[in-house]
Amino acid sequence: MRVMVLIKATKNSEAGVMPGEKLLADMGNFNEELVKAGIMLAGEGLHPSRKGKRVRFSGGKKSVLDGPFAETKELLAGYWVWQVKSMEEAVEWVRRCPDPMPGEDAEIEIRPIFEAEDFGAEFTPELRAQEDRLRAELERPRGS
Template sequence: MRFMIIIKASQDSEAGIMPSTDLLTAMGNYNEELAKAGILLAGEGLQPSSKGARVRFSGDKRTVIDGPFAETKELIAGYWLWQVKSKEEAIEWVKRCPNPMPGTEPEIEIRQVFELSDFGAELTPELREQEERAFGQGKKC
């Protein structure tokens, strides 16, 4: 099972305040643990929303909205993508994570990633082949 582990943004991360050397060291050590355990597939921090944009869809119309975005609690500061055996295993790994926003009470969200096999009969063999061409054979079925 793959899970996306989502680190919620804070006022500091949205202000572009970089983490301390101590936090970078702790996170680096944690990432090494994840890699040694064989569960780390990807992970990155994200720039503040002031450097981003959103595209709103309304029928055929597309509207671009430049950041920053007001609701910090809805924003993402970073993520990991993990391959684990269960949601419970993902929870246990998150509980071992250093506090990503020291001095605050941040939340880390855990969301299971859809696999092609989750889509059932609606994902025809032709659509499955198309997905595999687009994403490569690394996409789990």
């Protein structure tokens, strides 16, 4: 199963406080473990929400909101995408993670990613073929 591992933002991450050398090294080592174990598919840190935008959809209209966004506890500071055998395995990996926000309370959320079979009959053979084509295109190196 694939999961998205969400590192929640804190006051410091939203203020743009950058991680120190020790945390960068510890996270680099943790990421290396994840890659060697075949767990990590992707992962990145995110800039503070003041550099972001939100697009709101309401009543058929779209409006753009500029950051920063108020509720720090609902914002993200980074993410991973992992391939794991179970949610329990994902939890065990998160338990091994270095503290992502030293000196502050931190929270990491783990959410399963939908797979094709989760959509049932509504995900028709034509839609599955389209999804397969898109995935193949994404896996191709850019410019080829």
